[in-house]
Amino acid sequence: xxxxxxxxxxxxxxxxxxxxxxxxxxxxxxxxxxxxxxxxxxxxxxxxxxxxxxxxxxxxxxxxxxxxxxxxxxxxxxxxxxxxxxxxxxxxxxxxxxxxxxxxxxxxxxxxxxxxxxxxxxxxxxxxxxxxxxxxxxxxxxxxxxxxxxxxxxxxxxxxxxxxxxxxxxxxxxxxxxxxxxxxxxxxxxxxxxxxxxxxxxxxxxxxxxxxxxxxxxxxxxxxxxxxxxxxxxxxxxxxxxxxxxxxxxxxxxxxxxxxxxxxxxxxxxxxxxxxxxxxxxxxxxxxxxxxxxxxxxxxxxxxxxxxxxxxxxxxxxxxxxxxxxxxxxxxxxxxx
Numbered sequence: 349x350x351x352x353x354x355x356x357x358x359x360x361x362x363x364x365x366x367x368x369x370x371x372x373x374x375x376x377x378x379x380x381x382x383x384x385x386x387x388x389x390x391x392x393x394x395x396x397x398x399x400x401x402x403x404x405x406x407x408x409x410x411x412x413x414x415x416x417x418x419x420x421x422x423x424x425x426x427x428x429x430x431x432x433x434x435x436x437x438x439x440x441x442x443x444x445x446x447x448x449x450x451x452x453x454x455x456x457x458x459x460x461x462x463x464x465x466x467x468x469x470x471x472x473x474x475x476x477x478x479x480x481x482x483x484x485x486x487x488x489x490x491x492x493x494x495x496x497x498x499x500x501x502x503x504x505x506x507x508x509x510x511x512x513x514x515x516x517x518x519x520x521x522x523x524x525x526x527x528x529x530x531x532x533x534x535x536x537x538x539x540x541x542x543x544x545x546x547x548x549x550x551x552x553x554x555x556x557x558x559x560x561x562x563x564x565x566x567x568x569x570x571x572x573x574x575x576x577x578x579x580x581x582x583x584x585x586x587x588x589x590x591x592x593x594x595x596x597x598x599x600x601x602x603x604x605x606x607x608x609x610x611x612x613x614x615x616x617x618x619x620x621x622x623x624x625x626x627x628x629x630x631x632x633x634x635x636x637x638x639x640x641x642x643x644x645x646x647x648x649x650x651x652x653x654x655x656x657x658x659x660x661x662x663x664x665x666x667x668x669x670x671x672x673x674x675x676x677x678x679x680x681x682x683x684x685x
Contacts, residue, residue, distance in 0.1 A: 360549025364405045364427060371413065375677055379415065386432065387440035388412045389422035397515045397524050398422070398444040401453050401508055402437060403460055404429040406547075407568060409678035410504055410647040411454075416676025419512035420453075428547055428650075429569045431459035437467035441478070449477040449521030453511050453528060455500025456482040479525035483507045485537040485658065487596035488565025488574045501568050502610040502647045503535035506660040506670075509681075513672035531666055536597040537608075538589050539656030541566045541573070545613065545649045564588065568612070568649045582619070586626040589657045594634070599661050601635030606670065608658040611645035615655050620644070623655055639667065646679065 357363050368381055368388060380391050386405075402424030403411050412423045424440040426432040432440075441450045450471060454460050461482065468478045484495060485503025510531035514524040541563045544553035554570030557563060562585070565573035599605060609624045611617070620643050631638055639662055647656075662670065673683040 355548055357548055360547075363548045364425060367405065367408070368412065368425065371677075382439055382443050385436040385439045386425040387422060387436055387443065388415055388425065389440065389443050390415060393444060393446060394421070394516075395446050395448070396518055397448045397521045398441065398446060398450045399453065399508075399511050399515045399524075400424065400437070400441045400444065400450055401504075402426070402432050402440070402464070403454050403457075404431060404569070406650055407647050413678045414508055414676055416674065418516045418672055418674030418681070419676050419679075420508060421515075431457065431463045434463045434466040434470065437464055438470045441467065441471055441476070442474070445476050449479070451511060451515060451521060451524050451528065452478060452480045453504075453508055454482065455504055456484040456496070456498060457500070477521055479521055481507065481511065481525065481528045481532050483532055483535070485532075485535040486539075486565075486567065487536050487593060488538050489567065489571070492596060499567050499571065501537050501539060502608055502656045502658045503532075503537045503660075505608055505610070505642070505646050506535050506606065506658065507531050509674065510666060510669045512674055513669035516672065516674075517669070527665070527669060531660070531669075534661040534666065535658060536593050536599070537656050537658040538565055538592050539568075539610075539612065539654060540564050540585055540589065541612070541652060541654035542579075543614070543653040544570055545652035547650070566654070568647060568652075570649070570652075582622045583626045586623050586657070587630065590627065590630045593657065593659055597659060597661070599636060599659055602637075604637040604639050604662045604667075605631070606640050606642070606660040606662060607631070607638060608642045608646070608656075608660070610647055610656045610658065612652040612654040612656070613645065613648035614651045614653040615645070617643070620655060623657070627657060639670075
């Protein structure tokens with residue numbers, strides 16, 4: 349068949365399944381795919397509260413490839429930019445439930461909310477308790493008065509890290525939920541796009557930008573942002589992004605944060621480090637302490653060009669869970685010496 353866009357794929361309808369097959373070919377000693385559904389889980393099940401994440405495919409390594417020690421126990425995968433169906437979520441949760449309940453963590457989108465809620469109801473009918481934390485870190489997607497309407501973007505990275513550490517520490521479902529929700533409430537992000545992304549097999553991008561324009565605050569599926577401006581220097585862009593996050597979050601002089609500069613798929617590591625350079629400078633000037641900085645492409649949008657900045661405000665409790673070791677093919681954190 350003739351492909352409409354330049355992607356190294358076979359049938360566009362097989363992209364998700366073949367991606368998972370390739371992942372298991374590389375890492376099958378630790379992971380397995382659930383029969384008949386697009387679910388990935390650890391082969392070795394652990395006696396603890398289960399952490400299940402998920403969402404649309406096309407954001408790799410998020411979500412499927414954030415399953416691992418000290419991270420998620422399993423991930424339910426949907427089609428490209430589409431929520432997994434309730435049966436996939438249910439089967440994935442059942443595969444890792446050890447009788448101590450299931451904690452769901454995913455981005456705050458209508459389709460995910462509906463399908464994960466349906467799966468939670470089905471789990472309850474089977475006698476399995478669950479709790480849900482929806483990530484809503486995108487400060488551009490709704491004002492302060494409607495925080496629960498905000499989208500989940502790169503903040504998934506930190507919320508899943510904390511949830512994985514909390515469940516690995518043996519916390520009950522209620523306590524793991526409390527710690528994870530606390531992390532969710534202290535994560536703030538905003539992104540910028542230079543060009544749109546294209547769904548496999550589609551001829552046109554989800555959105556387009558003139559060659560000399562950029563868009564602030566767009567979503568990871570191509571949702572509209574808050575403004576378009578002419579292309580600027582990296583320092584100017586970062587200054588605007590940080591100003592918006594600090595205004596919306598209340599993070600201020602004396603606070604301690606972790607930071608993530610996340611690439612959206614077609615942004616070079618060089619550009620991400622240039623962003624990170626200015627980010628560190630701005631936070632230092634504001635009196636905000638930086639505990640650790642992450643730079644990389646963890647929550648992508650196919651070949652979208654752009655990046656996002658995330659600030660994760662720490663206290664002593666969250667810092668302890670952040671420091672906990674974890675490992676998956678896409679991210680690892682060693683134990684503090």
